Amino acid sequence: MKITFIALGSPSHSITSLYTILKKKGHDVDIIYDPMLFSDADLDIPFLSKLFSFKKLVVKKILNINPDLIALSVSTDFYTYAVEICKEIKKKSNTPILFGGIHPTSVPDIVIQNEYVDMICVGEGDISILKLANSNLKKTNIKNIWFKKNGKIIKNKIEPPVHNLDSLPFPNFDAFYKLGNAFRFGYDLFTARGCPYNCSYCSNNVIWDKLYGAKKYRRRSVESVIEELKRAKKKYNPKIIRIQDDLFAIDKNWLKKFAPLYKKYIGIPYFCFIHPNTVDEETIKILSWSGCSEMEVGFQTVYPKTRSVVLNRHTSNKKLSDAVRLCRKYNVFLSVDAILNIPGQTNKEMHDLLLFFAQNFPSRINVFFLRYYPKTGIVDYAKNKGYLTTQDIKKIDEGEHTLGLTQGGQTSTKFSRKIQTAIYLLHLIPKKHRIMFVKKKYYLKIPIIKTDIARMLSRVFVSAKGGDYYKILYFRKYLQFTIRRIFRKI
Ligand code: B12
Ligand code: SF4
Numbered sequence: 001m002k003i004t005f006i007a008l009g010s011p012s013h014s015i016t017s018l019y020t021i022l023k024k025k026g027h028d029v030d031i032i033y034d035p036m037l038f039s040d041a042d043l044d045i046p047f048l049s050k051l052f053s054f055k056k057l058v059v060k061k062i063l064n065i066n067p068d069l070i071a072l073s074v075s076t077d078f079y080t081y082a083v084e085i086c087k088e089i090k091k092k093s094n095t096p097i098l099f100g101g102i103h104p105t106s107v108p109d110i111v112i113q114n115e116y117v118d119m120i121c122v123g124e125g126d127i128s129i130l131k132l133a134n135s136n137l138k139k140t141n142i143k144n145i146w147f148k149k150n151g152k153i154i155k156n157k158i159e160p161p162v163h164n165l166d167s168l169p170f171p172n173f174d175a176f177y178k179l180g181n182a183f184r185f186g187y188d189l190f191t192a193r194g195c196p197y198n199c200s201y202c203s204n205n206v207i208w209d210k211l212y213g214a215k216k217y218r219r220r221s222v223e224s225v226i227e228e229l230k231r232a233k234k235k236y237n238p239k240i241i242r243i244q245d246d247l248f249a250i251d252k253n254w255l256k257k258f259a260p261l262y263k264k265y266i267g268i269p270y271f272c273f274i275h276p277n278t279v280d281e282e283t284i285k286i287l288s289w290s291g292c293s294e295m296e297v298g299f300q301t302v303y304p305k306t307r308s309v310v311l312n313r314h315t316s317n318k319k320l321s322d323a324v325r326l327c328r329k330y331n332v333f334l335s336v337d338a339i340l341n342i343p344g345q346t347n348k349e350m351h352d353l354l355l356f357f358a359q360n361f362p363s364r365i366n367v368f369f370l371r372y373y374p375k376t377g378i379v380d381y382a383k384n385k386g387y388l389t390t391q392d393i394k395k396i397d398e399g400e401h402t403l404g405l406t407q408g409g410q411t412s413t414k415f416s417r418k419i420q421t422a423i424y425l426l427h428l429i430p431k432k433h434r435i436m437f438v439k440k441k442y443y444l445k446i447p448i449i450k451t452d453i454a455r456m457l458s459r460v461f462v463s464a465k466g467g468d469y470y471k472i473l474y475f476r477k478y479l480q481f482t483i484r485r486i487f488r489k490i
Contacts, residue, residue, distance in 0.1 A: 001133045002028040004067040006058060008082060009036045011176040011183050013190060013244060014073040014101055018129050020172040027133050030065060031175040032490065034058050035481040036081070042474060043452050052482055057490040059088045066095070069137060071129070073101040076203075076373055079111075079399030086116035096137060098145075100125045106206045106374040107397045112146050112153055120146045123211055124161045126168060161216050165193060166224040170231060177236065180484070182476040186271075187238035189229065191258075192219040195246035197275065199298075200312040200377035201339070201370065204246065210375060217250075222257045229266045240293070241270040248272035248295075249283050259290035269293035276319035281326055288330035294363075296335040297323055301342060302356045303349050310342055310381060317356070324360040334362040338423065340416040341369045343378070343387040350419045354443070357426055358434040364462050366455070367423045369412045372396045417448040424449070427458035 003022060005015045015031060022029045038049035062070060070089065074082045086097050100121035104111040108122045121128055121144055128144040140147045143159040162168060176183050194217040198205045208216060232238060249255055249272065262270075271294040272287070279297075287295070299320050300311055307313050327334035338357075340350055357365060372379050372388070374397045382388040388396075395401075412420075422443035429437055437443060449457070459474075484490065 001069065001136055002030075002065070002067040003069045003071060003133060004030045004032060004062060004065050006062070006070065006072045006082075006085065007031055007033045007176075008072070008074075008078045009034075009040045011173075011188075012073050013171065013188050014125075015071075016171045016173055016176065016188075017168065018071070018073075018100075018125055019175055020169050021126055021130055022133055023172060024169055025130060025134070029175075030067070032058055032061050032065075033176070033179055034085075035477060036078075037478065037481055037485065039081075041077075043456075043478075045452075052485045054481075054485060054490060055085060055088070057485075057488060058085060061490050062089055062095075063092055066093070068095065069098060069133070070095050071098045071100065074099050074103045074111075075101055076103045076106070076396075076399045077371075077401070079103045083114060083116055090116050098129075098132075100129070102203050102207070103374070103399060105211060106203060108146060108155075110397055112148065112155075118148055122146060123158050123207070126162055127159060158211060161193070161212060161218070163218065165218050165220045170228045173236065180480045182473070182480045184236060185238065185473055185476065186240045186242045187229075187232045187236055189225070189232075189241055189243050190220075190245055191225045191243060191248070192217065192245045192250075194218060196250065197247070198312055198377075200310065200381060201373070203373045203376060205377060206373075206375045219251070219254065222254065222261060225258065226261045226265055229262070233266060233268065238268060241266070241268050243270055243272040246273060247275045247278065249274045249278045249287060252283060252286075255283065255286055259286050262290050267291060271295065273297070274323075276315040276323055279319050279323045279326065284323075284326040284330050284332065288332050292332055294333040294335065295327070296337065298337045299356075300337065300339045301345065301349065302353050303345075306342055306345060306349065310344060310378065311339075312377060320356070321360045324362045327362065333364070335364045335366065336362045338365060338367045339370050340367060340419060341412055343370075343382045343385055347415045350416060351438070351441075354419055354422055354426075355435070355438045357423060358438040361426065361431065361434060364427070364458065365423050367420050369416060369420070371401065374399075414448070418444060418446075420451060421446060421449045421454050424454035424458040427461050 005019060007015050019029050019031060034054040037052040038045040072082050096118040097116060098119040098121065099111055099117050104120040105122050108120055111117055112120050123144050125144065128142050131142045132145055140149055140154050141156060143156050145156055147154040194208060195204045196217050198209065208214065229241065268291065270291050272292060273296050276297055300313060301307050302317050302320065324334060338353060379388065379393060379396060383393060425446065426434055
């Protein structure tokens with residue numbers, strides 16, 4: 001069967017996994033990529049996004065390929081754009097369209113009703129997409145897939161998630177890498193699926209608690225991971241390995257087995273996400289020794305009550321400051337995420353977050369206004385406390401946001417914008433003046449800077465000092481794809 005995926009924003013591991021499985025079984029698979037320039041998670045400049053839009057090129061290419069099935073992996077932020085593309089396709093083609101990914105998984109009843117969507121995949125798609133393709137779209141009783149047939153919706157049962165991750169084939173990135181050099185720089189790796197935590201703002205709890213009814217954290221064997229990386233090193237020669245697991249250093253025994261093998265056979269700097277609870281001197285030392293050059297961790301807020309009651313995140317400020325101290329000691333670039341406009345968060349709390357950062361400055365901070373994702377626990381909390389109306393929740397479920405992706409959330413206040421600007425400006429202020437800048441509230445006198453511009457400023461500044469792999473990816477993507485767009489190459 002001829003299947004074409006449309007990837008939006010960044011190269012997608014979800015699509016790569018499904019592409020690999022289908023290709024291995026002999027299907028004719030293709031990926032079309034829309035980089036969503038100037039309207040992605042990094043930049044939000046509407047007139048440039050229109051000017052450099054890939055939408056028409058994507059539609060034209062799909063119509064030329066004329067596949068048997070069009071498939072998209074759709075997160076909430078890109079849902080409305082995905083629908084816009086499909087609307088254009090449907091004007092000239094009857095090819096069935098399949099949506100999978102976190103958004104249809106979170107709100108299947110809404111997505112399947114959409115007139116431009118013919119099928120959805122709820123939950124993992126590794127097994128179901130293959131069954132669908134093998135049946136030549138004839139079967140309508142495939143688990144995880146919901147179909148529309150003769151005006152009726154067929155909702156099939158949900159299959160348990162893949163238990164043995166080692167049984168899945170190593171991902172084949174050829175389709176993305178052939179787009180050009182921008183993505184060759186780094187290699188994306190997953191050693192696990194799922195997360196044992198349950199933060200209220202995270203879509204993970206939709207998948208695990210609400211869909212599968214239990215936590216299903218699964219991890220690959222160290223041997224399988226090293227084998228994949230040996231192959232990747234030989235085939236793609238990446239400059240960095242980006243471990244995209246929700247949380248990497250979660251099992252110290254696994255890490256202790258992985259570290260010496262990684263150092264011996266792979267030896268390429270790597271990036272990973274960690275949780276503050278996994279921060280201790282031994283772990284950071286092992287990570288650094290084995291080649292971890294950069295990690296990202298969510299601090300979110302420094303008020304314990306907001307953290308535990310509203311965010312359902314249970315950790316201590318000591319763990320946060322330890323992360324900063326230990327990463328500095330072991331020379332690991334530490335990128336920290338924070339959230340503003342959490343329901344009930346006061347101006348004093350946001351000021352104290354800024355002060356905490358002035359006293360415990362990591363390598364880089366990313367600060368977002370809270371963005372509510374469909375069916376997450378924090379939506380219920382905000383509704384019960386009167387911060388969200390039923391109408392707001394309807395918009396959230398339909399993927400409509402009032403602020404651009406770069407900024408995060410639905411709302412922001414003048415004060416939270418000041419704090420966001422101040423956090424980004426901290427990157428430019430010499431260490432000895434940071435605390436004074438916050439304590440004397442000089443930041444209140446500085447005009448608000450638009451999120452993407454402020455973040456870019458901080459990034460350029462941090463990158464100039466070295467140690468930030470992100471700059472290379474980011475600049476390469478924009479450089480390469482603006483040129484491609486000018487020459488109408490896709
Ligand atoms: C890795 C990752 C990224 C990477 C992507 C790198 C890459 N090359 O893939 C980066 C760092 C770029 C990223 C960025 C962002 N991310 Co992100 N990211 C993830 C993460 C951790 C893993 C996704 C993944 O690839 N998993 C591995 C694959 C194999 O699993 P999967 O995606 O679940 O796919 C399976 C099924 O969903 C299904 N499926 C998926 N797509 C499709 C399509 C079809 C047709 C079918 C049949 C099935 C199917 O089958 C797959 C295999 O079983 C998820 C959290 C998570 N654990 O899922 C968040 C997540 C997807 N990200 C999220 C967000 C919010 C973002 C950002 C907006 C953050 C920000 N503010 O900047 C940006 C936007 C990205 C962009 N496109 O511009 C949210 C989305 C929430 C939502 N409701 O939409 C998630 C769910 C995090 C969370 N826990 O809330 N992200
Ligand atoms: S630790 Fe991270 S991935 Fe896990 S539930 Fe919390 S926010 Fe989501």
